Amino acid sequence: MSILSSVKRHIDAISTGLKYLFASSRMTVRYPEYSITLRDNYRGMIRYYKDKCISCSLCARICPADAIKMYRKAGEKKMYPGINYQRCIFCGFCVSICPADALEHTPVHDIAWESLEEMIFPPEEFGREWVSPALEEGARRVKAVFDEKRGLTHVPE
Numbered sequence: 001m002s003i004l005s006s007v008k009r010h011i012d013a014i015s016t017g018l019k020y021l022f023a024s025s026r027m028t029v030r031y032p033e034y035s036i037t038l039r040d041n042y043r044g045m046i047r048y049y050k051d052k053c054i055s056c057s058l059c060a061r062i063c064p065a066d067a068i069k070m071y072r073k074a075g076e077k078k079m080y081p082g083i084n085y086q087r088c089i090f091c092g093f094c095v096s097i098c099p100a101d102a103l104e105h106t107p108v109h110d111i112a113w114e115s116l117e118e119m120i121f122p123p124e125e126f127g128r129e130w131v132s133p134a135l136e137e138g139a140r141r142v143k144a145v146f147d148e149k150r151g152l153t154h155v156p157e
């Protein structure tokens with residue numbers, strides 16, 4: 001790549017950044033003052049139902065991010081999946097392939113952890129129920145709409 005084209009690409013990147021810095025409509029929202037209402041099919045945190053699981057390991061085998069690992073507890077014959085959210089890219093492949101409906105996405109996405117270790121869920125914890133943090137008082141709900149000219153925007157519900 002020539003120096004000239006390299007400089008041009010840098011200028012293009014900076015001007016794109018400046019354009020979005022001053023644009024009147026932003027793609028991001030000021031969370032938690034504003035909260036986006038998600039669609040029903042949103043791929044958020046995954047809920048695992050061990051009672052339905054048949055230990056086929058398809059979820060672990062299809063995962064492109066190597067986020068699912070099969071665990072065997074001492075004394076148990078079968079292996080059950082656990083998830084590492086450090087790696088998960090929320091592609092939904094594991095949920096789609098599960099033949100027993102033992103995995104489902106929840107609409108919960110606003111979860112924070114304090115350490116990387118907390119992001120690893122063995123089977124018992126993989127089955128936890130996910131709940132979004134309560135909205136701040138006065139928080140306003142918005143929904144995402146697509147605008148031909150401005151791209152993705154957010155409007156009050």
Ligand code: SF4
Pocket residue numbers: 062063064065066067068083087088089090091092093094095
């Ligand atoms: S959603 Fe995708 S990346 Fe995450 S655990 Fe499932 S298959 Fe792996």
Ligand code: SF4
Pocket residue numbers: 052053054055056057058059060080081097098099100101102103
């Ligand atoms: S694909 Fe479904 S049934 Fe198979 S191991 Fe994973 S969660 Fe269990």
